[in-house]
Amino acid sequence: MTPLAGYRPPYPGTQPDHLHPLYVSSIKRSPTRPLVAIPYTLSEVTGPSFGPELVAPAAHDLTRQHRGEPLGERIIVSGRVLDENGRPLSNTLVEIWQANAAGRYLHEVDQHKAPLDPNFTGCGQAVTNAEGRYRFVTIRPGEYPWRNHYNAWRPAHIHFSLFGPAFATRLVTQMYFPGDPLIPFDPIFNCTADEKARNRLISLFDWETTMPEHALGYRFDLILRGRDATPMEV
């Protein structure tokens, strides 16, 4: 086989380290030994793909998964998935999950004393189109307390999981909302040193996708790692 092109390393400071002591759970769960650098092989530049046939038609609309409509402020979350070279990534799976409007997840571990919503599960899936676009309809998630430190509250956020074309491009991240006063205090948001990289996790209010008399639009573009221009010396 011809030599493989690898994936570009991240710009310094734009990705978190595994250990971020202010995020207390990272202390006992992050490796202490240096990671072992390895070259890209066929195992890392390939990866699973999931096409639209896997995703139910209503999976992108979290407000229509039950008999009634969920409580809360309906919103449209949409954007593009591109690689670092600016190329749209079509046909890639986007999975999301989130708390309900009251800040409660439909999960047995979440014991926050806020109500569950019988009309809201909080998970969705979409597959990007030819231009790399995805679109979800959901409700704005609530902020909620956690026990990382005294009076700790997570800003409102939606979890995103993406595959991209290869094992190497897999990404799990969180989307935040503009103007949320909790963001500057959140150790998870702040785990990344580079301020501009952090701030790209905050979605943009978007008139273009806002639907009159129906729902506000938020835009969140996701960038997966790009390929090196030239194959690695092997």
Next chain:
Amino acid sequence: MSLQATTSQTVGPYFKIGLQWLNRDNLAAEGVSGERVTIQGRVLDADGVPVPDAILEIWQANAHGKYDHPEDTQDKPLEPGFKGYGRIPADKQGGFRFATIKPGPVPGPNGKEQAPHLVIAVFMRGLLKRLVTRMYFPDDARNAGDPILNLVEAARRSTLIAKKAAGGPGALEWNVVLQGPDETVFFDLGL
């Protein structure tokens, strides 16, 4: 045009609601060729305490050493019913278990063959970005010449090689140890 990859964030404690729809702990449907294996293990933190809120993702070639992916241009057959992808959450005791087939060898750097292996990504609350590791198979002579295993100091290679377990042929044990003397080797893929 040059953009920067989006910053990784933790899956947090509640990933189950978003990820469980794609859980796969049996990677090889009936009729898929290859040596059947079941792999069980635990995810353990710095204190040896099992991690119940972790999830593993597996990617592997089929028994011929072919990945179901357009970039694998080897002249080897694909197997209908075999994608090579697994997603396995840890249970309340930090345990996991999945069934698959042993993959064939795939090409590595410098034209060297790689020993049969699974590539594995580990996500959990507390991890701001995933951990990447591999699992190799016990008693496989090809492990000695594997170009990736040979990048790991000899004393730590055993963390990447499953052990035979009770439960008959094909029963294997492999653990993910996050810290301590038996800390699993994790790889740096640049991210």
